[in-house]
Amino acid sequence: xxxxxxxxxxxxxxxxxxxxxxxxxxxxxxxxxxxxxxxxxxxxxxxxxxxxxxxxxxxxxxxxxxxxxxxxxxxxxxxxxxxxxxxxxxxxxxxxxxxxxxxxxxxxxxxxxxxxxxxxxxxxxxxxxxxxxxxxxxxxxxxxxxxxxxxxxxxxxxxxxxxxxxxxxxxxxxxxxxxxxxxxxxxxxxxxxxxxxxxxxxxxxxxxxxxxxxxxxxxxxxxxxxxxxxxxxxxxxxxxxxxxxxxxxxxxxxxxxxxxxxxxxxxxxxxxxxxxxxxxxxxxxxxxxxxxxxxxxxxxxxxxx
Amino acid sequence: xxxxxxxxxxxxxxxxxxxxxxxxxxxxxxxxxxxxxxxxxxxxxxxxxxxxxxxxxxxxxxxxxxxxxxxxxxxxxxxxxxxxxxxxxxxxxxxxxxxxxxxxxxxxxxxxxxxxxxxxxxxxxxxxxxxxxxxxxxxxxxxxxxxxxxxxxxxxxxxxxxxxxxxxxxxxxxxxxxxxxxxxxxxxxxxxxxxxxxxxxxxxxxxxxxxxxxxxxxxxxxxxxxxxxxxxxxxxxxxxxxxxxxxxxxxxxxxxxxxxxxxxxxxxxxxxxxxxxxxxxxxxxxxxx
Numbered sequence: 104x105x106x107x108x109x110x111x112x113x114x115x116x117x118x119x120x121x122x123x124x125x126x127x128x129x130x131x132x133x134x135x136x137x138x139x140x141x142x143x144x145x146x147x148x149x150x151x152x153x154x155x156x157x158x159x160x161x162x163x164x165x166x167x168x169x170x171x172x173x174x175x176x177x178x179x180x181x182x183x184x185x186x187x188x189x190x191x192x193x194x195x196x197x198x199x200x201x202x203x204x205x206x207x208x209x210x211x212x213x214x215x216x217x218x219x220x221x222x223x224x225x226x227x228x229x230x231x232x233x234x235x236x237x238x239x240x241x242x243x244x245x246x247x248x249x250x251x252x253x254x255x256x257x258x259x260x261x262x263x264x265x266x267x268x269x270x271x272x273x274x275x276x277x278x279x280x281x282x283x284x285x286x287x288x289x290x291x292x293x294x295x296x297x298x299x300x301x302x303x304x305x306x307x308x309x310x311x312x313x314x315x316x317x318x319x320x321x322x323x324x325x326x327x328x329x330x331x332x333x334x335x336x337x338x339x340x341x342x343x344x345x346x347x348x349x350x351x352x353x354x355x356x357x358x359x360x361x362x363x364x365x366x367x368x369x370x371x372x373x374x375x376x377x378x379x380x381x382x383x384x385x386x387x388x389x390x391x392x393x394x395x396x397x398x399x400x401x402x403x404x405x406x407x408x
Numbered sequence: 409x410x411x412x413x414x415x416x417x418x419x420x421x422x423x424x425x426x427x428x429x430x431x432x433x434x435x436x437x438x439x440x441x442x443x444x445x446x447x448x449x450x451x452x453x454x455x456x457x458x459x460x461x462x463x464x465x466x467x468x469x470x471x472x473x474x475x476x477x478x479x480x481x482x483x484x485x486x487x488x489x490x491x492x493x494x495x496x497x498x499x500x501x502x503x504x505x506x507x508x509x510x511x512x513x514x515x516x517x518x519x520x521x522x523x524x525x526x527x528x529x530x531x532x533x534x535x536x537x538x539x540x541x542x543x544x545x546x547x548x549x550x551x552x553x554x555x556x557x558x559x560x561x562x563x564x565x566x567x568x569x570x571x572x573x574x575x576x577x578x579x580x581x582x583x584x585x586x587x588x589x590x591x592x593x594x595x596x597x598x599x600x601x602x603x604x605x606x607x608x609x610x611x612x613x614x615x616x617x618x619x620x621x622x623x624x625x626x627x628x629x630x631x632x633x634x635x636x637x638x639x640x641x642x643x644x645x646x647x648x649x650x651x652x653x654x655x656x657x658x659x660x661x662x663x664x665x666x667x668x669x670x671x672x673x674x675x676x677x678x679x680x681x682x683x684x685x686x687x688x689x690x691x692x693x694x695x696x697x
Binding site for chain 2: 156204207208209217219221222225226344374380381382383384388
């Protein structure tokens with residue numbers, strides 16, 4: 104599949120999905136929204152982490168920052184602008200943080216990105232309590248739920264399109280080079296530091312924009328909701344179960360996970376998570392390449408790998 | 409003066425528990441590159457075992473401690489055999505082991521925590537054990553906290569001694585320094601890995617049993633300890649047991665003093681602040697040479 108065909112597929116898919124609000128009931132639309140949000144998060148996570156083998160747990164931080172941009176700007180900023188601003192703030196934060204911590208690898212990087220997320224969450228909790236005298240914020244004027252749906256769809260489609268472009272671009276090559284052997288990539292002239300910071304910020308942009316877009320769904324925003332580590336973990340799980348080196352894999356597994364979660368969690372909350380845990384272990388042990396390795400085998404050979 | 413003493417002492421008591429939890433996790437990571445994110449869930453299991461022992465069988469939790477350790481050791485060997493053995497033996501590179509074991513850890517976290525919810529429900533449980541206050545140098549502590557501190561430090565020191573002086577301890581340290589080299593001189597990985605993994609869970613179980621004497625227990629109690637243990641092992645250096653002991657004490661004291669002089673809601677900000685400062689200044693841990 105070349106880049107043009109890929110982008111056209113994304114465009115066609117997004118247009119088809121954009122028609123869903125006229126076809127589905129409110130409940131099913133909410134379900135579709137959750138699938139699309141996780142697809143966007145997982146693809147943008149895999150854009151950086153899948154290629155470079157850096158395990159970032161900071162998604163919840165970017166998502167929450169984006170949501171808080173919407174909450175702080177509510178009333179002052181129009182919805183579309185606050186989605187954009189949420190993405191930009193998250194990307195700026197990622198670039199700053201990336202410059203400081205991207206020399207760490209492996210478990211250190213995972214722990215510090217998780218720690219940063221928690222640090223931001225607790226700092227915002229403290230700031231709101233000490234200086235604003237509130238625990239959470241109410242978003243009074245929420246846009247229509249269809250508007251939110253289209254915004255989330257737009258951001259997610261943009262994330263997929265960007266992932267496609269990055270994969271073909273020099274940046275994607277550099278990232279894959281870093282992933283297989285960082286020192287060799289540097290020897291061959293890749294500016295690893297710049298490539299990593301750029302890709303980290305790019306992937307944070309989409310997480311932040313999705314957080315900003317989703318914030319209005321909650322009407323009441325407080326740090327435990329929007330910085331929920333579960334959002335970050337779920338994203339990592341979805342991407343890795345789907346196959347983080349691919350783009351289609353995370354999308355497929357985002358849909359599967361969201362459907363499973365939605366239908367089973369309400370009925371059997373604890374048993375569902377027990378089964379989810381078991382499923383996850385079995386998948387990692389017996390299908391380590393992710394869901395994508397199933398269809399890669401009989402559709403197309405691995406490209407450039 | 410007595411305020412400072414009291415703060416330092418209660419910081420050390422908290423730190424002692426942190427150290428026990430962190431040393432187990434650190435051994436697993438240092439030896440096998442398994443970052444077991446579900447470590448805290450096994451701490452929770454240990455706490456429930458001690459609670460069951462006390463409330464159903466009427467056994468003194470201190471007497472029950474070896475039983476908890478043994479049960480959790482067996483559980484650990486089984487978990488290693490069922491989950492991590494396959495990852496360690498099939499993964500092509502160390503980074504792959506780290507990533508996959510992290511995922512399996514998440515799976516275990518969901519599995520164990522929610523199985524506990526199904527079995528025992530979400531209620532807080534507890535029992536009172538040695539709740540009388542004791543006065544030392546003008547500061548008052550409940551007796552159980554002192555017992556917990558003594559046992560936590562005792563368990564950590566015992567483990568450090570085992571690592572330093574026994575043959576198996578030397579084998580473990582050799583494997584941490586150079587896995588290939590250790591195998592070349594005849595150290596059996598297939599024996600050592602399950603044993604160390606089991607020992608890690610046994611330590612987590614003991615920590616949980618100790619905590620159950622002081623605090624109320626619930627199926628979600630483990631998670632914060634996992635996070636704290638991660639902070640502690642990064643503070644003390646991945647793979648260093650002594651570093652974890654000192655890192656645990658440091659974090660306990662910093663948290664206690666920080667909370668006293670600023671505000672309790674800043675507790676997590678303080679611990680993560682310490683973590684990030686240390687990682688930026690000394691990426692290999694505070695006590696690395």
